[in-house]
Amino acid sequence: MTSTPPRYSGSEEDLEISAAKEEIARGSASDDVESGDNLRYKKRASGEASEGWSTQTDAVFGKITEEGPNYKALGWLSTSVLMIKAQLGLGVLSLPFVLSTLGMVPGILCIIAVGIIMSWGEWMIGEFKLSHPEVYTIDDVGQIIFGRIGRETFALASLLFMIFAAGAGMLSMSVALNALSTHGACTAIFVAVSAIAAGLIGSIQTLGRIQALGWIGVVSILSAVIVLTITVGIQERPNDAPTVGPWDRDVIYFGSPTFAQASSAVSSIVVSYAGAPSFFNMIAEMKQPRHYNRSLALCQIVITATYLIIGCVVYHYAGQYVSAPALGSAGPLLKKVCYGLALPGLLVSAILWTHFPAKFIFVRVLRNTEHLSKNTVKHWVVWIGSVLGCCLSSYIVASAIPEFGGLVSLIGASVGTLVCIQPMGVMWLYDNWNREKRDWKWKFMVGWSVFIVVIGFFLMGAGTYGSVMDIIAAYAASNGSAAWSCADNSNSV
Numbered sequence: 001m002t003s004t005p006p007r008y009s010g011s012e013e014d015l016e017i018s019a020a021k022e023e024i025a026r027g028s029a030s031d032d033v034e035s036g037d038n039l040r041y042k043k044r045a046s047g048e049a050s051e052g053w054s055t056q057t058d059a060v061f062g063k064i065t066e067e068g069p070n071y072k073a074l075g076w077l078s079t080s081v082l083m084i085k086a087q088l089g090l091g092v093l094s095l096p097f098v099l100s101t102l103g104m105v106p107g108i109l110c111i112i113a114v115g116i117i118m119s120w121g122e123w124m125i126g127e128f129k130l131s132h133p134e135v136y137t138i139d140d141v142g143q144i145i146f147g148r149i150g151r152e153t154f155a156l157a158s159l160l161f162m163i164f165a166a167g168a169g170m171l172s173m174s175v176a177l178n179a180l181s182t183h184g185a186c187t188a189i190f191v192a193v194s195a196i197a198a199g200l201i202g203s204i205q206t207l208g209r210i211q212a213l214g215w216i217g218v219v220s221i222l223s224a225v226i227v228l229t230i231t232v233g234i235q236e237r238p239n240d241a242p243t244v245g246p247w248d249r250d251v252i253y254f255g256s257p258t259f260a261q262a263s264s265a266v267s268s269i270v271v272s273y274a275g276a277p278s279f280f281n282m283i284a285e286m287k288q289p290r291h292y293n294r295s296l297a298l299c300q301i302v303i304t305a306t307y308l309i310i311g312c313v314v315y316h317y318a319g320q321y322v323s324a325p326a327l328g329s330a331g332p333l334l335k336k337v338c339y340g341l342a343l344p345g346l347l348v349s350a351i352l353w354t355h356f357p358a359k360f361i362f363v364r365v366l367r368n369t370e371h372l373s374k375n376t377v378k379h380w381v382v383w384i385g386s387v388l389g390c391c392l393s394s395y396i397v398a399s400a401i402p403e404f405g406g407l408v409s410l411i412g413a414s415v416g417t418l419v420c421i422q423p424m425g426v427m428w429l430y431d432n433w434n435r436e437k438r439d440w441k442w443k444f445m446v447g448w449s450v451f452i453v454v455i456g457f458f459l460m461g462a463g464t465y466g467s468v469m470d471i472i473a474a475y476a477a478s479n480g481s482a483a484w485s486c487a488d489n490s491n492s493v
């Protein structure tokens with residue numbers, strides 16, 4: 001005989017709220033329960049506001065209502081994909097060339113070492129954000145630790161980094177368009193087209209609304225580098241190798257670069273991992289910021305594995321004829337195939353890195369006002385102005401320094417370390433210096449944090465020197481005519 005469940009006199013919604021109250025009382029709600037409608041019921045039962053019911057209050061964005069954008073819409077998996085895309089694109093395209101400079105073995109060790117340092121620093125972002133919910137970007141960290149001077153210093157460095165990163169994304173798009181069209185138009189036009197596309201799509205206001213682009217970008221870049229890896233492995237010779245006669249890959253396992261060359265190469269590795277400035281934005285827009293470490297772990301595993309596999313395989317088969325960006329190492333036809341696959345991903349990189357600095361300025365200007373979370377006239381004027389200003393600045397950078405490897409390493413050296421390495425060591429010291437239990441673990445972490453700060457400043461100085469030397473050499477080779485040039489930058493003609 002089948003038992004009949006007891007009847008409930010209230011609505012189905014009230015039943016869900018009642019169940020949620022029981023979950024709260026037991027303290028046993030799982031992460032799986034805290035999703036979708038169940039999360040809304042639980043929040044409503046506990047008196048906490050939730051989207052779709054009433055106002056959410058956030059330490060950064062203030063009151064979030066239906067009258068404005070929903071800034072808290074990122075799940076942990078979408079966050080991880082955006083993290084991957086923020087790093088994947090600019091970095092992986094330069095790493096095979098980095099291995100040719102440092103040598104295979106030192107190059108691999110440097111990738112792993114930089115990956116560990118950057119991953120720890122990005123983990124520290126999550127820890128600091130949970131301890132200080134009012135933090136939105138790294139300038140807020142500067143305010144908490146160093147006051148007004150720290151705030152403005154980190155704000156300037158972070159803005160420069162993100163604008164340079166967007167410029168590098170636009171420049172890489174111009175390389176792709178040149179390759180696909182066999183230099184069908186002036187390179188300066190391609191850079192302008194890239195800037196316009198990045199600005200238009202980057203003007204979408206929330207990461208939740210553009211999270212799908214992260215998936216598209218990751219699939220696009222991974223497809224391109226996988227095809228590239230297969231191509232360089234099966235083709236007779238790399239694209240830049242002599243077309244006739246014998247040739248030698250001349251794979252170097254232990255290189256002997258000059259100090260400037262080695263510093264520039266390491267800076268390229270740094271920028272390949274330098275997603276930290278954008279990670280502040282992402283955790284601020286996550287539905288559940290406590291899931292940040294989950295997103296970060298998946299991201300860094302995928303990124304490090306991709307960098308090592310692609311960098312080693314492409315350099316092993318292309319050798320001294322590896323190109324920067326690496327997609328140029330394929331033959332003429334497959335080079336176009338690779339760039340065609342990579343183009344959406346390169347566009348997404350430019351979009352994200354245009355969006356981040358614009359959102360930085362937007363929040364900075366409108367924070368603690370109703371205009372931040374409501375669709376007022378001032379809200380839209382500031383937002384569109386921020387996007388236009390950042391997009392134009394990135395376009396100028398991409399046009400003035402049209403040498404891909406030099407631009408990537410300059411970003412990593414000059415401002416990448418200042419916003420991705422040194423502050424993270426200081427953040428740990430700030431939160432843990434007054435800890436009562438000062439055991440060996442505490443002492444080790446103090447030493448590690450100090451090491452992070454010192455190595456960051458070393459990489460900053462040495463890398464900037466090496467990058468500037470590379471750019472000067474590139475300008476000398478082109479007789480100083482490369483800025484705003486129509487010349488092909490993809491080696492297609």
